[in-house]
């Protein structure tokens with residue numbers, strides 16, 4: 324399973340997107356105009372956990 328973002332916690336600072344070696348994550352505006360991380364290319368995720376470690380809010384998990 325690719326990584327998952329808890330959008331209730333995510334503040335869209337982009338640390339995960341920057342850290343991901345495979346460019347899996349994009350930062351996009353949600354319907355409220357808030358920035359959120361989006362697992363845009365889940366098929367490319369190798370479940371390395373780098374994004375999980377990069378997020379200071381612990382908004383990303385791997386199953």
Ligand code: SF4
Nearest residue numbers: 343368369371372374
């Ligand atoms: S687990 Fe690794 S490959 Fe998957 S989104 Fe996170 S940093 Fe990228």
